[in-house]
Amino acid sequence: MGMEREQLRAIRGQLENRAMDTGVRFFGVADLTGAQETIVEQGDDFLAAFPRSISLGIALNDGIVEQLSRHKEVGVARTYDYLYYTVNQSLDRIALHLSSILSANGFQTLLIPASDTIDSKKVHGLFSHKLSARLAGLGWIGPSCLLITPELGPRVRWVTVLTDALLEPGSPISNRCGECRKCVEACPPKAFSGRPFDPSESRDARFNVQRCIDYRIHLKNKFTGVRVCGMCIHVCPVGRREV
Numbered sequence: 001m002g003m004e005r006e007q008l009r010a011i012r013g014q015l016e017n018r019a020m021d022t023g024v025r026f027f028g029v030a031d032l033t034g035a036q037e038t039i040v041e042q043g044d045d046f047l048a049a050f051p052r053s054i055s056l057g058i059a060l061n062d063g064i065v066e067q068l069s070r071h072k073e074v075g076v077a078r079t080y081d082y083l084y085y086t087v088n089q090s091l092d093r094i095a096l097h098l099s100s101i102l103s104a105n106g107f108q109t110l111l112i113p114a115s116d117t118i119d120s121k122k123v124h125g126l127f128s129h130k131l132s133a134r135l136a137g138l139g140w141i142g143p144s145c146l147l148i149t150p151e152l153g154p155r156v157r158w159v160t161v162l163t164d165a166l167l168e169p170g171s172p173i174s175n176r177c178g179e180c181r182k183c184v185e186a187c188p189p190k191a192f193s194g195r196p197f198d199p200s201e202s203r204d205a206r207f208n209v210q211r212c213i214d215y216r217i218h219l220k221n222k223f224t225g226v227r228v229c230g231m232c233i234h235v236c237p238v239g240r241r242e243v
């Protein structure tokens, strides 16, 4: 048993080092055993076989996030769109690499791509990256439904590797939004109700996702050719560098 724990600790260290070497800013492990019902409800039964998840986060480039109040301009919108695409690709590649390290050590893994939407109506993937990152203690969920890290606020993209390796997990941190409601006020189509995150409520109580989609389709058709807004990321004071 002691030996096994040592081995798991060594593997966790190896995974974290590899991730950090390849440009990952956030690394965390979540204990999923208390969240199985939610996970199966959103995704599929086979996801219940994975008691842990590894969350990896890459920082979004500040230079472009700072310009997002001008998201109706083609240059800003397209640059941000391309950044998203590039970061997602990097995340998927690193996740694949880490899952191969776990497989080589005899563990099962399931990779959840950075940008994966299986339900086009509700707009969510097979598994929630934010759920994993929150349970891993990397941040909290704001009224914008974004994962807010203490270091960089919502300026992070995530990927997740599910595994049966019983790596030592982190624990959730408390919500630090305080009285702030900037993201709620800044959303052009008013897609957020302003209710604080409550894990027992569905996302619909906080976020009218259709309003966000319709607004971004409007931007694409009328202005920029890409479905980019990002005002909820741009205005968040957490992680914003003083300029």
Ligand code: SF4
Binding pocket: 186, 187, 188, 189, 190, 191, 211, 212, 213, 215, 216, 229, 230, 231, 232, 233
């Ligand atoms: S991306 Fe824009 S429209 Fe969508 S929720 Fe954020 S602020 Fe609102």
Ligand code: SF4
Binding pocket: 142, 143, 144, 148, 176, 177, 180, 181, 182, 183, 184, 235, 236, 237, 238
């Ligand atoms: S803008 Fe304010 S309320 Fe919204 S997530 Fe950031 S800190 Fe929280």
